[in-house]
Amino acid sequence: MSQLKRFTIDPITRIEGHLRIEVDLDPHNVVKDAYSSSGMFRGIELIMQDRDFHDVGLFAQRICGVCTFTHYRVGTEAVEAALQVQIPTVARIVRNLLHASLFLHDHVVHFYQLHGMDWFDVVAALRADPVKAAAEALKYSSTPYNAGAGTYRAVQQRVAALVSSGELGPFANGYWGNPSYKLTPEQDLIMLSHYLDALSVQRTLAQAMAVFGGKNPHPQSLVVGGVTSVMDIVDPSRVAEFLGKMESGVRFVQTGYVPDMRMVAEAYAQEARAGEGYGVPNFISYGAFPLDNIPWPKGAMLFPMGVFNRATGRVTSLDAEQIKEDVTRAWYQGPEHGVYPGTEATIPDYTGYEADGALNRSGKYSWIKAPRYDGMSTETGPLARLLIGRALHDPLMVNIMEDFEHSVPGGFSPDSWYSTVGRTAARALEADIIGSQVAGWVDELAQYVGQGETQTYAEPVNTSGEGFRLLDAPRGALGHWIRIDNSRVTHYQAVVPSTWNASPRDHKGQKGPYEAALVNTRLAIANQPLEVLRTVHSFDPCIACAVHIIDSKGAEVAHFQVDV
Template sequence: MASKHIIVDPITRIEGHLRIEAVIDENNVITDAFASSTMFRGIETILKGRDPRDAGLLAMRICGVCTGTHYQRSIEAVEDAFKLKIPKNARIVRNLIQGALYVHDHVVHFYHLHALDWVDITSALKADPKLAAAEALKWVDTPHGTGEGELRAIQERVGKFVAQGRLGIFSNAYWGNKNYKLSPEQNLVAVAHYLQALDMQRDASKMMAIFGGKMPHPQSLVVGGVTCVQDIQNPARIAEFKSLLNKFRNFIKNAYIPDVLMAGTVYADEALDGTGSGLKNYMSYGDFKLDDTGFYTSSQLFPSGVVLNGDLTKLYPLDQTKITEDVSHAWYEGANDKGLHPYDGVTNPKYTGLEKKEDGYSYLKTKEKYSWIKSPLYDDTRMEVGPLARIAVGLAAGDENITKYAVSFLTKLGKTLGLKTAAPASVIFSTVGRTAARAIETELMADVMMGWVDELAANVASGDISTWTEFDFDKVSKDARGFGMAEAPRGGLGHWVVIKDGKIENYQAVVPSTWNAAPRDYKDRKGAYESALIGTKVADPEQPLEILRTIHSFDPCIACAVHIVDTKGRELSSFKVNTSCAV
């Protein structure tokens, strides 16, 4: 039997535009895969010639989700160039804003972007609410919002939508697919938490806005520190932040963690056999500074480092000079070699189109260029970044916090699977494990943030109200370069800036989905998405649920800007953008 070619375009429930092409054999097993971002970003070009102090406000527009993270990385890159050390209050405030983004982003991802790859909404309509309430108690002693009455009301609400043919956000999915494994009662519990999470996410947004000024696109970070002086001096604002955090933390512990544990138990066979494992090379830039010794010398909540081949007994130190970007299979001009370090990076678009075939569809030119995403390399090696990478690096580093929370989850999983010991750490090297890793670090983040709030309150109470480090711009900005490297919810995020005569001469951002969603490199080695799909069995090629499940486990964030592609390969319109004009 001949192989089949599957095209999923666009991948929905992500930020941005992503196309996946996969080849399956006669047993419906994926033997080859290609990931393509179909829209061009271009922010780096827009930043050239601008005042570096303004870079963060523009760079945050790279993404509509992790706006504050790009904002902070850009500012940190300029601070590194100017050799600035920010005050303690600024460090804590930035940690709190970023921490709020993490817990918000991870919960939204699981319930609203990823859960429907595991949860069959229509199956929940067949559930017995009384049995579903009992099911929730199997996974946690104090489940969130899953009393029999609450579940019955939710079931009736969803049932009315179905009866009227108005599924809305639940429409056009692969309901009934053979690879859905949760029971009707388990599905009803998950659906309840899905709807409740829509309300809960507001609290996390409020947390970001308290110190960030607004959400999305916060405004309170500046080169040298933060501007929210009055907010940190107001005990009511700090107390409000802590109250919202505590409420959200309760949802994490009594809904999110139990639901992931429930799904992980039901889909344990896929975790144990490593479905979706991919590269097994993991990298973390490290993040969340815990002291004020220096930007790249302080201790961190997430340690930095590299794990190769899934070997958690070895941790290699991270060296940013070993990062390059290759454009062999990306729609940019450039030599087909190991690529350039971001300081020397070039962003010159070179779109070569799709390949039209007799069946009337256009396909990626996979032997040539086929994506707007470059292919980053670390020491000439393909890498995965993200929550799984942070957990893997933390375990390899022997980090006390990460090990504690990871072992706690694996112990619970082992118990639900009937094992005498904790589930093996190797289960995290899978699509299921990637999803669990995100939940593990969400619980960790929510807990440590409670301490950071108290730390901020105590520091201000001691009389320290400093939030900004003064500097002489004319003196430090003549000829400088710097980088901001830390973690975004989706993985390692780096911004590199070269400044000359007070203006940006070159700017490059290597984002998490650049690492994960990248196409082949100059050696024809697969990117993280592509590699993770190999060997996956698709139950129904007409409903490639398994492809969505693995791709969504990375939480794709494909930032897009000015390029439009038609699936038939036709030119829709052409645009000329003058990137040198002032905003």
């Protein structure tokens, strides 16, 4: 008789969308197996069918309410690739600036509002000494963000009032007091203070996007051929407004976010050294932030593309033809060995759950497909981008990772990156890298405008074609594939970061990155799966992006009885 106990977390909260995780625990509360499933069925790809190609970007960004601009950009640029449209240089710069505002906003919100409470104990922060907390903040930054005994005391009073009222809001139902929390009460207070600061910072970063994007979260200034925000581009006050808001966010990243990650890396050094949360050995990036107008894949990018293997330490060139989606364990019909997205059909095949409500582990168990690169289960996201850049000796990636390793009290080894701690730290460093580029990109924009180069649009000439665009979103590798006939979309497919990371097993039985990362995780308390949440949240799940299908005319595609 098996001594393993099944434990189900459904839904995983503090993410976008609906995710279910099932784990098998041994008598020592160690995860011996894990299954990742989405029971959410929604979509946008097939609604593209028979649409005019001008509509693609605006529909694509509705795939998600979080990473909106990336879908907007990649959908629009997939059309441009299919129709062979070359956008002006100024349009590329503006798209990068908008993308930078999204990345910073996304990373700040993810860590503090969605993931931070996996690392710091809100209730313990109420026991902290504010004077000691102010001194503690100086250990990790010479100019810590919004630090001081008075600030920390006010934070305690604010949260204590919530506790005494019984209206805990976002702090309700936490596993406060769990022994897996490793920060001191003073460090908890610093993190709690920054949690509240981040609420204001994220608003400012959203306002930055609206300067060139028109609005947030769904901007409206991209079109096939360029951007429409020409009046803002030529107005120095608007450019200065964008830069000022971005610099405010960058200051928070550099003096709050990154120092907090040094603090976390020190406190959780043992977990990082043990590789807790490390999943698969392969990492993929399509690259991000094009630095010239040379068509993909030959142009330079801030974050280079490639596929990195930990065992070899080498990066291989990306071959789009090696990307396939396997549906062996997903609720769709399709060939066993996977299909290239450029020709892939999305055909639902819902088979349900077991009689006791558990996942059907021997069959299909998720609406998320299983993308594989050259047959390999592959992680994507900020950690992948930094590992690829470092392996390619990119000075930005090399320097920032080495500086972090040396700046963490007690040290942080190169192997420590392969962990939940490392994955989380990589996101903070990436925000720092992007933030450091913004002022230079704004200067570049000003130089072009000053020289009279204000062209932001190139009229499409062709009305038919086939193509794709690969570009990284904050969460990782994002690809949109399209075919257009006489201005109408006849094929559309999107493979998104959380499809890579949250994928179920494939026809070989290979686990997806979430599933692999959870194996051997030890829970301090079996019915408080804090450690499972910490690792899953470190990927920044966006399940709304990962599953999507709907008929373009609103007709019923199929009828399913979904067990709840």
